[in-house]
Amino acid sequence: MEEKRAASVKIEDKIDSIVKRHADKRGAAIPILQDIQKELGYIPKFALYRISQLTGINSSDLFGIVTFYSQFRLKPIGEVLIQVCHGTACHLAGADEIASALCRAAGITEGETGPDGKITVEKVACLGCCSLAPVITVNGETHGRMTQEKAKELIKEIKKMPRD
Ligand code: FES
Numbered sequence: 001m002e003e004k005r006a007a008s009v010k011i012e013d014k015i016d017s018i019v020k021r022h023a024d025k026r027g028a029a030i031p032i033l034q035d036i037q038k039e040l041g042y043i044p045k046f047a048l049y050r051i052s053q054l055t056g057i058n059s060s061d062l063f064g065i066v067t068f069y070s071q072f073r074l075k076p077i078g079e080v081l082i083q084v085c086h087g088t089a090c091h092l093a094g095a096d097e098i099a100s101a102l103c104r105a106a107g108i109t110e111g112e113t114g115p116d117g118k119i120t121v122e123k124v125a126c127l128g129c130c131s132l133a134p135v136i137t138v139n140g141e142t143h144g145r146m147t148q149e150k151a152k153e154l155i156k157e158i159k160k161m162p163r164d
Pocket residue numbers: 085086087088089090091125126127128129130131133135
């Protein structure tokens with residue numbers, strides 16, 4: 001309980017310092033949200049209320065922004081984030097099948113994180129390397145010309161990895 005409280009206080013400190021960095025800029029909402037996500041991996045709902053208290057931006061406007069832009073997440077991600085490109089080239093090259101193979105092997109659905117918090121599979125727009133379609137990234141590292149077989153192998157390897 002004490003540990004959880006300490007962790008949440010630390011998160012609040014991080015949010016406060018990010019907001020302060022942008023405090024005197026107009027149109028600060030998106031940069032603040034981007035920095036919080038960069039720092040925490042997602043945007044906790046209480047962050048929206050905290051930003052609102054500190055900046056005066058209405059919390060429902062902030063909620064509107066995070067739900068409108070697909071770049072923002074309201075849930076924590078797993079230790080390993082797999083992004084599956086669903087841009088046109090990757091879609092034509094079988095992105096749906098790759099995503100299904102990854103999710104089946106990981107035992108999760110797209111956009112979700114397993115209960116062990118290890119793997120998240122999410123859909124993204126073009127990753128900018130269409131000649132390698134279908135493309136995924138694993139914690140930011142690009143894997144091109146994916147196949148369902150490679151996807152299964154990848155999940156097997158990730159499951160074997162020791163936890164941090
Ligand atoms: S469409 Fe997938 S990398 Fe461009």
